[in-house]
Each structure stands twice: as structure tokens, then as C-alpha cells.
Amino acid sequence: MTTETEVKKRKISRIEDILNNDVWDVDYEPHIIVDYSKCRECEWKPCIRLCPAECYTMVGGEVLFSYEGCLECGTCRVICPEKAVKWEYPKSGRGIHFRFS
Ligand code: SF4
Numbered sequence: 001m002t003t004e005t006e007v008k009k010r011k012i013s014r015i016e017d018i019l020n021n022d023v024w025d026v027d028y029e030p031h032i033i034v035d036y037s038k039c040r041e042c043e044w045k046p047c048i049r050l051c052p053a054e055c056y057t058m059v060g061g062e063v064l065f066s067y068e069g070c071l072e073c074g075t076c077r078v079i080c081p082e083k084a085v086k087w088e089y090p091k092s093g094r095g096i097h098f099r100f101s
């Protein structure tokens with residue numbers, strides 16, 4: 001039988017709640033560079049749908065990328081069909097610090 005406490009624990013297991021525990025030490029230099037000229041030729045723009053942090057958005061019909069909330073999952077690097085994403089980890093331990101609770 002499920003106790004009330006167990007139900008409460010399950011309710012906070014949404015991805016947003018888990019990410020709220022994490023902190024970012026954002027580098028002033030972006031660790032990901034996107035070649036927007038290639039994005040214009042990209043038909044499906046999978047980064048918009050597949051980036052879990054929603055770092056890729058459409059603004060005025062153009063792709064806009066912001067690196068600050070990146071989770072360093074590497075998805076955009078792998079799925080970009082145009083090889084438009086130059087990807088590195090942030091320098092010197094910067095970037096996201098996961099805190100598992
Ligand atoms: S998948 Fe690559 S080329 Fe396509 S919009 Fe995203 S970053 Fe640009």
C-alpha cells in the first residue's frame with residue numbers, strides 16, 4: 001500500500017523539480033557556438049524540440065541559441081544534421097552543477 005509520504009515524494013520527481021536543485025556557474029564565454037547560416041538551411045530544426053533545456057528557440061523566424069541554461073547533455077551536437085554546433089564542455093568546471101536529492 002502506498003503511504004501519503006511516498007505519494008508526495010513521487011510528485012516532486014518531475015524534471016522541472018529536479019532541475020530546480022541544480023546550480024549554474026555560467027562562463028562568460030559560450031561553450032557552444034552555433035553557425036546560424038546553417039540553421040537557415042535546416043529543414044526540421046530538431047534542436048528546437050529536442051534540447052531538454054529549451055536553449056534553442058525561434059525568434060522572428062530565426063533560430064536563437066542561448067547557452068546559459070545548458071544541461072551539457074550533448075544532444076544538440078549529435079542530432080544537428082548540418083553540423084552547425086561547435087560543442088565543448090565549459091572551462092574549468094564551470095557550467096551546470098547537478099545536485100541530486
Ligand atoms: S539542428 Fe543544427 S542546423 Fe538545425 S536549426 Fe538546430 S543548430 Fe541549426
Ligand code: SF4
Pocket residue numbers: 032050051052053054055069070071072073074075076077
Ligand atoms: S547540450 Fe543539451 S542542454 Fe545543452 S544546448 Fe545542447 S541539447 Fe540543450
